[in-house]
Amino acid sequence: MDYYSQLKKLQPNFKVIIPFKDYVAELVRELGLHSIEIIIKTDSIILVNGMDQFTPIWAQDVWSDCIGTEINSINQGIEILKKYKNIGSYYPLVKNNFGELISQKVKNIPLKRIKFQPNHPFDFKFTAWTILDSFLITSEKTLKRFPFGWHEFEEDKNSPPSRAYLKLWETFTIYGVNIEKSDTVIEVGSSPGGWTWVLSGLANKVYSIDRAPLSDKIGKIENIYHQDGDAFKLNPKNYPDVTWFFSDIICTPEKIYETIQFWLNNSPVRKFVCTIKFKGDCNFDILKQFLAIENSTIIHLYHNKNEVTWIKYA
Incomplete structure (x- = not known):
C-alpha cells in the first residue's frame, strides 16, 4: 500500500505506536475513546498526531518526538542515521528491503533476551528507526527501555510449573x-x-x-x-x-x-x-x-x- 499521501499529513513531532500483535483492535478502540487522530494504521505500526497527555495501555511501545524524512537513496538514509550519536534500533516492517539494506550499513542494537534481575537499573540510549515507503522515521524518545518493548527473557524451563x-x-x-x-x-x-x-x-x-x-x-x-x-x-x-x-x-x-x-x-x-x-x-x-x-x-x-x-x- 502507498502511504505517501497519509505521511504528508503528519504534524511535526508525531508519535509512532507499536501495537501488540494480537491486540491491534483494542489499541484502536482505546485511541478512539481518547479522540486520538490515527494517520496510518497497519498490523505492526500506528502513526498518530497529538496524544501529548496520554499513554495507551494497549501499546507495546510508543515513540515520541518522531521525525519523518523522505529519502531517495540508501546512502541518504545511512547519512541521516549516522548523525545520531546513539546506536540505532531498527524496527523492521513487512517486506521493506529498503530498510533491511540500510540496517546492514549502520550499527543497531541486536534483540537479546533479558536476564531476570529485579531492582537492577538498566538504561541505555538508542535511536529507534524504521522505514515506511520512502520515509525514514526516527525517534530518540521511546516509552520502553528495551527496543520496541520486546521483553523476552532468558527463561527457566525447569523450576516454575507454568509460564505465568x-x-x-x-x-x-x-x-x-x-x-x-x-x-x-x-x-x-x-x-x-x-x-x-x-x-x-x-x-x-x-x-x-x-x-x-x-x-x-x-x-x-x-x-x-x-x-x-x-x-x-x-x-x-x-x-x-x-x-x-x-x-x-x-x-x-x-x-x-x-x-x-x-x-x-x-x-x-x-x-x-x-x-x-x-x-x-x-x-x-x-x-x-x-x-x-x-x-x-x-x-x-x-x-x-x-x-x-x-x-x-x-
Missing part, C-alpha cells in the same frame, strides 16, 4: 516493583505456583491461597505457606504481617476490583499487583475505576494475553 511466572519477572525487572527480603506477601489463586515460585525467591514469607494444591516441587519450598481456601472470603486480620497482595486469579474485573477494595478498607496493605482478565473486549469503564485508586497504574505486559496488570506501588 514471566508476568512477574517482567513486572519486577521492567516496571520498578520492589519487594524487600523482609516483606511478607499473600497470593490468591496461586495454583499451580508460577507466581508463588517467583515470590518465594524475593520475599521473607509467601501465603499461598487456593482450593487447588501447588505443584509438588513448589509446595516443598520452605517459606511458602499454602492454605486451602477461597480467595474471595479471606479475613485480612488473619494475615497481619502481609505487606504485598498478589493475584493472577481467573475472575471478572468486577470481582477482583471488589476484592482489592475490601483489602484496602480492612487491612494496612497498600501494595498490589493484580491481573485484570477479560472475556471478549477490554472493559475500559472498569479500568477507570482501578486507575482512580491512588498511586496505581495499569500496564499491558508483554507477557499478558487478553488481560492487563494493575499495580499499586504504595
